[in-house]
Amino acid sequence: MAAAIEAAKRGAEVLVIDANEKAGGQLFKQIHKFFGSSTHGAGIRGIDIGKDLLKEAEDLGVEVWLNSVAIGLFREMTVAVEIGTDDVEKKVEMIEAEKLVIACGASENVVRFKGWTLPGIMGAGAAQTMINANRVLPGKKVLMIGTGNVGLIVSYQLMQAGADVVALVEAAPKIGGYVVHASKITRAGVPIYTRHTILEARGEGRVKEAVICEVDEKWQPVPGTEKVLEVDTIAIAAGLKPLAELAIMHGCKSKFDPILGGWAPVHDENMESTCPGIYVVGDVTGVEEANTALEEGRLAGVAIAESLGKITPEDASVIKADIWQRLDGLRSGPHGEARMKAKARQLESFKEVTNA
Ligand SMILES: Cc1cc2nc3c(=O)[nH]c(=O)nc-3n(C[C@H](O)[C@H](O)[C@H](O)COP(=O)(O)OP(=O)(O)OC[C@H]3O[C@@H](n4cnc5c(N)ncnc54)[C@H](O)[C@@H]3O)c2cc1C
Known part of the structure; x- marks a missing residue:
């Protein structure tokens, strides 16, 4: 949406396609107030940031197609789009564009354990979509695996939605997310078991019990420490990885970086990938946060x-420098430093593979 707005603001004709029934991505699931700096919407709920973006795009005449999935990219900048939700009514259209922005976000990592395919076991993001977007409680007694910000925030939101969060399990010696989110959970009396993992899910037709246990320094289960928890839902918050298949299948060069969540397309300072005319922004280029995604989108839009000749290089360079300053600000401090280095490596890789 940010890329669309910046390009449309300067006279480009823009079409946004989104697989969802609503544009705006994860923001519409984020009912919590954002963390970060006041210049980046801290204290404002994600859902409200999303609504403002949609309104701005609409006012600028950006065309939005929903329930429309990009299923392939072809030479000559053609995108195959599958439109519709009903299998009978679904159709595929080929769209040609002069420029393309890939902003597909990220997908959830899974953790495999005995019984992990039982109904009732899902990604934390899926549980969050159920409660915040579809108003459906995934279950009444939930075990959360992982205590990064996603695990912590979704646990709290499940509690707000009426679920009993039985416990959170974390293999590392301490929680991964912000203490402010963890405190809300522990204050409500929910235990967070650090140095623990899940061994097994049991049940017939649906998960009924989870077996957790302690792990040693090498994250190996310690025999004899098993605990059985009565649960009907297990949510897994074990990190995200860039949803970069469209770009990678098309031939955009990518690089593996664990800090960014795995394989992600490399790009230049304009967010242009190694395939000329194709730009990559947001979690697709490495899992970060909404604000960096928005700024990267703005960069690509400008x-x-x-x-396209809608703005002079001189004007563009002033605006882009400003955006880069804000991006660097977001990636500074103890939480951002590793990402700052990883993003610098990504820019370097672009230069290496293109010999720029
Ligand atoms: C629980 C949780 C809490 C968070 N809290 C914060 C916070 O407080 N502050 C913060 O800054 N960040 C936060 N984030 C992170 C933030 O939500 C993401 O980093 C951000 O949404 C990434 O933006 P994006 O546009 O790259 O991807 P997304 O927001 O995921 O958007 C991707 C869009 O692409 C669409 N799509 C995907 N594939 C296709 C396809 N093939 N065809 C068509 N459409 C497609 C999807 O439907 C989606 O709408 C949080 C994340 C989670 C999960």
Whole structure:
């Protein structure tokens, strides 16, 4: 949406396609107030940031197609889009564009354990979609695996939605997310078991019990420490990885970086990938946060307007420098430093593979 707005603002004709029934991505599931700096919407709920983006895009005449999935990219900048939700009514259209932005976000990592395919076991993001987007409680007694910010925030939101969060399990010696989120959970009396993992899910037709246990320094289960918890839902918050298949299948060069969540397409300072005319922004280029995704989108939108001749290179360079300053600000401090280095490596890799 940010890329669309910046390009449309400068006179580009923009079409946004989204697989969901609503544009705006994860923001519409984020009912909590954002963390971060006040210039980046801290204290504002994600859902409200999303609503403002949609309104701005609409006012600028951005065309939005929903329930429309990009299923393939072809040479000559053609995108195959599958439109519709009903199998009978579904159709595929080929869209040609002069420039393309890939902003597909990220997908959830899974953890495999005995019984992990039983109904009732899902990604934490799926549980969050159920409660915050579809108003459906996934279950009444939930075990959360993982205590990064996603695990912590979704646990709290499940509690707000009326579920009993039985416990959180974390293999590391301490929680991964912000203490402020963890405190809300522990204050409600929910135990967070650090140095623990899940061994097994039991049940017939649906999960009924979870077996957890302690782990040693090498994250191996310690025999004799098993605990059985009565649960009907297990949510897994074990990190995210860039949803970069479209870009990678098309031939955009990518690089593996664990800090960014895995394989992600490399890009230049304009967010342009190694395939000319194809830009990559947001979690697709490495899992970060909504604000960095928005700024990267803005960068691509301005760069596209520049390359289409809608804005002079001089004006564009001033705006882009400003955005880069904000991006660097977001990636500074103890939580951002590793990401800052990883993103610098990504820019370097682009230069290496293109010999730029
Ligand atoms: C629980 C939780 C809490 C968070 N809290 C914060 C916070 O407080 N502050 C913060 O800054 N960040 C937060 N984040 C992170 C933030 O939500 C993401 O980093 C951000 O949404 C990434 O934006 P994006 O546009 O790259 O991807 P997304 O928001 O995931 O958007 C991707 C969009 O692409 C669509 N899509 C995917 N594939 C296709 C396809 N093939 N065809 C068509 N459409 C497709 C999807 O439907 C989706 O709408 C949180 C994340 C989670 C899960």
